[in-house]
Amino acid sequence: MTEFIPKILNYRLARAGLTRPARPITLTYSVTNRCQSRCLTCRIWTVYRDHPERAEDELKRDEIERIFRSIGHIYFFNISGGEPFLRDDLEEIVGLALEYLTPRIIHIPTNALMPARIADAVERILLKMNSRAPKTPLTVKPSLDAVGDRHDEIRGVPGNFDKVLETIELLKGLSEKFPSLHVEAGTVISRYNLDEVENLTRFVSGLSIESYRHEIAEERAEFHNRDDEITPSPEEYERLAEQFAGSIREALKDKRRLTRLTESLRIVYYQLAAQIVREGRQVVPCYAGISNVHLDPYGELWACCTLGHEKPLGDLRSAGFDFDRVWHSEQARRVRQFIRFGGCACPLANQAYSNILLSIPWLTRVLRQLVRG
Numbered sequence: 001m002t003e004f005i006p007k008i009l010n011y012r013l014a015r016a017g018l019t020r021p022a023r024p025i026t027l028t029y030s031v032t033n034r035c036q037s038r039c040l041t042c043r044i045w046t047v048y049r050d051h052p053e054r055a056e057d058e059l060k061r062d063e064i065e066r067i068f069r070s071i072g073h074i075y076f077f078n079i080s081g082g083e084p085f086l087r088d089d090l091e092e093i094v095g096l097a098l099e100y101l102t103p104r105i106i107h108i109p110t111n112a113l114m115p116a117r118i119a120d121a122v123e124r125i126l127l128k129m130n131s132r133a134p135k136t137p138l139t140v141k142p143s144l145d146a147v148g149d150r151h152d153e154i155r156g157v158p159g160n161f162d163k164v165l166e167t168i169e170l171l172k173g174l175s176e177k178f179p180s181l182h183v184e185a186g187t188v189i190s191r192y193n194l195d196e197v198e199n200l201t202r203f204v205s206g207l208s209i210e211s212y213r214h215e216i217a218e219e220r221a222e223f224h225n226r227d228d229e230i231t232p233s234p235e236e237y238e239r240l241a242e243q244f245a246g247s248i249r250e251a252l253k254d255k256r257r258l259t260r261l262t263e264s265l266r267i268v269y270y271q272l273a274a275q276i277v278r279e280g281r282q283v284v285p286c287y288a289g290i291s292n293v294h295l296d297p298y299g300e301l302w303a304c305c306t307l308g309h310e311k312p313l314g315d316l317r318s319a320g321f322d323f324d325r326v327w328h329s330e331q332a333r334r335v336r337q338f339i340r341f342g343g344c345a346c347p348l349a350n351q352a353y354s355n356i357l358l359s360i361p362w363l364t365r366v367l368r369q370l371v372r373g
Contacts, residue, residue: 038156068100077103112142112167119170190217221308234278241270273347
């Protein structure tokens with residue numbers, strides 16, 4: 001934690017516009033926009049339907065290596081998509097991250113439509129991590145939005161629910177061989193599954209997985225769903241958030257140390273997210289584009305996936321893969337100023353976790369919850 005102290009001081013000064021921001025602690029890399037799902041809450045799959053030629057523009061291995069080398073050490077490495085496991089070189093991407101980014105935690109979500117392929121890729125990634133970073137945890141999170149056929153309807157693919165269960169069982173088998181693997185499940189709470197959440201929560205509790213995450217459905221530039229009314233009302237989400245927090249509290253004491261910490265953070269996140277949705281403002285200062293950064297499949301840097309390509313920080317390909325050149329650009333400064341003065345407000349989980357850690361009152365809530373747990 002002592003490594004974070006200089007970063008925290010810098011981030012606060014940088015948000016106030018008094019200094020240039022240091023390197024971020026969190027990098028999210030959307031490795032592809034390809035996806036076999038046809039989710040009611042996301043239209044990212046339309047990118048290559050409407051512009052198939054764009055698939056050839058995704059970053060190549062040598063470009064990724066140059067970018068990672070330029071970024072240097074980060075703490076949290078989130079791999080995103082599209083569907084990350086559609087990339088044949090996902091193991092190589094993780095290898096490059098281990099070499100240049102040296103992350104402390106690696107996280108990968110999946111639609112779980114390819115159980116055998118996912119399990120094989122995860123095993124190869126774990127073998128690579130065991131030789132290079134044996135203490136670094138890998139979390140893999142299959143998506144589960146309802147039980148049975150309703151999940152398939154929301155995700156737009158018949159048979160998806162059964163494949164999620166198969167994927168979870170394969171990953172649980174791997175976790176017995178690789179203790180650094182944490183198997184999770186994730187649900188996107190939208191207007192399409194509000195009535196399913198209670199039943200789904202009970203169902204997941206019987207799966208014997210490490211953690212269960214909920215995130216609120218958002219209209220994001222990355223998802224190309226700005227005109228879709230998918231977000232629950234503040235009242236609906238607040239009710240569910242308290243329900244989620246209560247279920248986590250009940251199981252907290254039986255979890256591993258890392259999971260107890262992340263679950264305590266998640267409980268506080270639900271409180272924060274509900275307040276943001278209800279009040280429509282930045283309840284805590286947002287450090288998007290300072291503590292966190294998002295890399296899209298083509299080399300564009302974003303402050304976050306909610307603003308995405310609508311307000312990019314800059315393009316790394318155009319900048320010769322020089323991270324600092326984009327990170328400290330005038331364009332990036334303008335985006336940070338937009339965020340600083342409340343131009344946006346969202347409950348994006350990835351960013352909210354960092355915002356909580358950078359807020360003394362909200363971090364105190366996390367620590368209090370951890371002690372109680």
